[in-house]
Amino acid sequence: MRAPRIDNLQYANWSGKIFRQMRAGGLDAVHVTIAYHENFRETVLNVESWNRWFERFPELIFQGRTAGDVRLARETGRTAIFFGFQNPSPIEDDIGLVEIWHGLGACFMQLSYNNQSLLATGCYEARDSGISRMGREVIAEMNRVGMVIDMSHSAEGSTLQAIEISSQPIAITHANPAFWHKALRNKSDTVLRALGDSGGMLGFSLYPHHLNGGSGCTIKDFAEMVARCADMIGVGALGIGSDLCQDQPDSVVTWMRNGRWTKSLDYGEGSAQAAGFPKQPNWFRDNRDFGNLAAALKGVGFDVAEVDAIMGGNWLRFYEASFGGMA
């Protein structure tokens, strides 16, 4: 059987076409975002939408909750869909909702999106107060139930503190190193090293604003960046979190950036002149292009075992260690 292939972040405009492309790309598991700004009830509606997808396409997808579900997906030729939040908004101000959400299958939660949350600070704030009083309580509760802390959009100090406070390794599901492309969302050497030293995982993003050269980034440049990260923090900490937002209308990226928090328009990583979703690089347009990544990694000198680890093996090991929770 081929090595496991996992994409640890997508937020597409879901369709049967995309689920078929996941199969064409050989994806055994995909972590999908089910909340950007949604509160508890709104996120439940998103779960309901997913339940309808699972009901319509049982031969292609099913809801994943454990590492065992990735194995089941491989055995049955389907893709296991794991839920996650890019913002703690689905738990609102209620720590009891962490366990409720774990019961509904949420496996990842960012402690903040771009702004300050009740738990931590986002990378777009001017000042970073680190993990708040509620944040410490929520981290302990996430550790207890087996929900992974994701700091992809969080500010540096908050991220370092989360790594320190959490009794479980954390994830940066979708970001790239700042040494390769300076973006607020990409991560400093300090964060990458702390992540690697603590057994955490970095998922490389294919979202153009996170790529050196944007939409024009070359696959070789990308693969060489992965190799530098492997030298820095070890192959075992690396995976893919493509941040693929396939087929989404531009209104969706406006919603991601603005939610309900501002009356003026925030352009995030874009600009008034380029407010929409950026164009994907031509070597990573959709789920069918994961083979291109594997080939490029081989091309910069990774051996087969290393390529397999980065393309899914590392995430699978991390899932095994993380989703157990309460014994």
Add this chain to the structure above:
Amino acid sequence: MRAPRIDNLQYANWSGKIFRQMRAGGLDAVHVTIAYHENFRETVLNVESWNRWFERFPELIFQGRTAGDVRLARETGRTAIFFGFQNPSPIEDDIGLVEIWHGLGACFMQLSYNNQSLLATGCYEARDSGISRMGREVIAEMNRVGMVIDMSHSAEGSTLQAIEISSQPIAITHANPAFWHKALRNKSDTVLRALGDSGGMLGFSLYPHHLNGGSGCTIKDFAEMVARCADMIGVGALGIGSDLCQDQPDSVVTWMRNGRWTKSLDYGEGSAQAAGFPKQPNWFRDNRDFGNLAAALKGVGFDVAEVDAIMGGNWLRFYEASFGGMA
């Protein structure tokens, strides 16, 4: 007609008895807290409860929305009840709810309670990141609609920034100076001076944890502290915000401190040994004791006009300047 008398913060276990005591104490207006941790819908329920009180006791109380309502209260021998929040939880993550709440009569909103909020930092957090991105937007919107920014429970840096950012003077509706009694909730000289210089208002608290000597604080000591504040920032910035929590069961102070943010028990200004509401000083037990405050202020040398200003005139002037909002 007697000078206006206003208490700019109470959170009692409301009853006909208390409304009659308000009348006995000569109170023309009381700012009442209608949210500690409640979200939008829960706070609407609290407004519904108030609507029932207004319906049951129209001869004693009615909802106040403008400075004119204080005059109406005096002319009709009733107490105008003004709504406020001790936490931005009623606007959740939605800036559009500021105007909605102004429409429902909310006149004051704290940008944080004791913890970090989406807008600012509370006084119990280890680090203070100041006003967040959403906080800046919300301050501008509160300024626009005519809702007063209250920083009673906020951290020092957040408070100073709110004073600086807000185009309208802000209020610290219920707190005392730290120079008199060092408590996390009491305010530094720096904050008091910035507040006074900007035309803001300080409401003196009668909550024992904010008093020098706690429940045993003497009224003379309290009045002398008011005199020191007058010397420091001027009589015109001073009023009363008693924080009276009359007839509340101890479960309520546990709720105030813990909301839904923690699974362990936070004792706030209390302790495991003294977890409940502290006993009020014997010279300020309920609304009938406002006369004691006026007499004590006279006793430490304030003239009649100054006593009147502190007991309500200053708040009335502040209401006139603040609740106008959109022209």
